[in-house]
Amino acid sequence: MSSDLNLRILPRTVQQETVDKLRLAIFSGVFAPGSRLVESQLCVQLGISRPSLREALRSLAAERLIDIVPNRGPSIPALTWEQITAIYEARELLEVEAVGRCSQRIPEEQLQELARALSAFAEAASSNDSLARVTTAADFYSIILANCGNPILEEIHRGLVARISFFRARSMSLEGRAQSSYAEMKEIYEAIAAHDEKAARKASRRHILKAMTAAKDSMDHTS
Amino acid sequence: MSSDLNLRILPRTVQQETVDKLRLAIFSGVFAPGSRLVESQLCVQLGISRPSLREALRSLAAERLIDIVPNRGPSIPALTWEQITAIYEARELLEVEAVGRCSQRIPEEQLQELARALSAFAEAASSNDSLARVTTAADFYSIILANCGNPILEEIHRGLVARISFFRARSMSLEGRAQSSYAEMKEIYEAIAAHDEKAARKASRRHILKAMTAAKDSMDHTS
DNA sequence: ATTGAATGAATGTCAGACAATCGGCTTGAC
């Protein structure tokens, strides 16, 4: 247990940095859904060789952040509404469970961190910085998932959220969505702080259903 | 909807075949947990070049089937009991949900497939072929997950099961485990066939808890 | 207008090389 302390500093290779850079680019919507990622262009832009780039692309493909079709190369997935719904449903399953567990085991000091993260989101919600909104919301959930007592749930949840980050940024910029999002997150926080598992699960489920609805709205509006 | 028909035959590249080969080798326990995979050796064994091999390794690393430590290279993860427990717990969450959904929506013809898969497992359980046991059990669950109405759940579940395939093969070869496993799976099948969601979930949960216990036993016995 | 072939672009794969880093070994000092 105490060996979880990650004292060893893992050296970051160029490889990993490349993956991170690309991931970030995908998150921030630099590439349009469905657009192709031409290897020769990317190597130049990233300043690395093709073999290294291809390794990075394989990692991203395994995370489902890009598609790789044989002989056609990598491209940004164009998610259908069915797929997005499926991801939200899976996320609901994991997140509700994590929130419930977290409410029963989160230590006091982490609870304070959670409160801080909630405040940070409140601030971002008032601003117009939609990237800050997504980031601070992610921090909030990151604390919950880190305290659910199961690192696998955390890992899977991170992967799911990553796959729909593009849509989340869009729906989070909807008029009023950030504000109601804050209200929902506050409910979750308070249920956790009260160690009320049932209320926490309920609030969590409600939050995700609303987020899914907002995502659907943002989709209807833009397409 | 009707565009789901997968008429297009995706060409299989050497790349994918390499990944599949390695995956299979890992599943069947060719490499001991914790052992290192030396790139130069693997390329010779697989008959491919190092760049291609490294791409394949990146894919496997993203699936968490191998670890890659910078400057030390790839190795087979040596899972701790805590990690295995966490994976089983996550699997329980997903599998119980999938079984419950499946019971409400599986079409008649798939139900027959499920019955066939159960029979196949019964036969394997009587034999001494522990690989056949794992394979047929996987087929059984594959049908359930494919009919739960959410491909994401299926995908995540597959990934989780893959990570503990080594341990499943070991626990499945425990004295009497396959037989009781069959009894549990039969319960699940019958609840699904009766479209009784509650019973299906209950049977599924019971099955996984027993599987986890068996895995723990097999660990105690061998270490 | 439809079919067919040719062309160009992009990917899949390889060989070989070199620097950087790690782990273990030897050596030397106390």
Next chain:
DNA sequence: GTCAAGCCGATTGTCTGACATTCATTCAAT
């Protein structure tokens, strides 16, 4: 004799450059 420092082999990280293969598009012919 033990411990620490330094060296060396092994392995990985990365690059350059090349070539075959495949796909999509264009253009010509029927």
